[in-house]
Amino acid sequence: MSAKTFFDHIGEWFKDHFASHTWQQKASLAIALVRPLLLSLTQAAAGSTAETKVAGVVGQVTTDLNDIEAVINGAETTGGFTLQSALSSLQTNMSDLVADADVKNSAKASEIVNFANTILAEVQAIAAAVPSDFAAPVHGAASN
Numbered sequence: 810m811s812a813k814t815f816f817d818h819i820g821e822w823f824k825d826h827f828a829s830h831t832w833q834q835k836a837s838l839a840i841a842l843v844r845p846l847l848l849s850l851t852q853a854a855a856g857s858t859a860e861t862k863v864a865g866v867v868g869q870v871t872t873d874l875n876d877i878e879a880v881i882n883g884a885e886t887t888g889g890f891t892l893q894s895a896l897s898s899l900q901t902n903m904s905d906l907v908a909d910a911d912v913k914n915s916a917k918a919s920e921i922v923n924f925a926n927t928i929l930a931e932v933q934a935i936a937a938a939v940p941s942d943f944a945a946p947v948h949g950a951a952s953n
Contacts, residue, residue, distance in 0.1 A: 814839070816934035832938040833881040840878050843931050847871060850924040857915040866906045870928070873899040877935070880945040892945055896936040903929040 816839040824830070847867050854863035877895050880886060907925050912918055 814930050814934040816931055816938070832940070836881050836935045836938065837878055839931050839935055840874050843874065843928050844871075846924050846928050847874075850921060850928070853917045853920040853924060854912075854915065857911075857917050857921075859909065859911040859915040859917070859921060862909050862911050863906065863921060866902050869902050870899055873902070883946070886945045886947055890945065892939055892943060893936070896932060896939070899932050900929060900936070903932065 816835055819835045819838045819842075820830070847870060851863060851867050854860045873895050876890070877892060877899070880890070880892050880895070903925050906912060907922050907929070912921050912925075915921060
């Protein structure tokens with residue numbers, strides 16, 4: 810049995826409190842809950858051999874989360890951006906962080922890996938919920 814993600818719990822909460830909900834609402838709330846974990850991840854790595862690597866990944870993940878949240882809430886994108894590519898990038902960054910030698914050799918390795926794996930699980934839950942036909946509106950594209 811796997812642990813439930815924030816995303817799963819949010820879905821249950823929406824079901825209990827509202828007649829309807831969307832995957833976008835669940836994803837936005839899950840992202841809001843993940844953001845403080847990024848700060849905790851950065852703090853866990855402070856002063857360790859992994860500090861620079863973690864800071865770089867957290868910066869990229871923060872950018873990806875901001876882009877993902879904007880798109881799921883209806884923001885237009887520029888050419889080439891897809892929600893799935895942003896989610897994949899975020900997953901790759903978190904997986905690479907967990908596998909990084911500096912992280913593995915850090916005195917805070919288990920704490921860093923736990924935060925990273927929690928964030929990764931949330932991103933995977935959001936990615937799994939995105940409908941296959943979801944397409945973000947593209948800036949400057951003709952509307953019908």
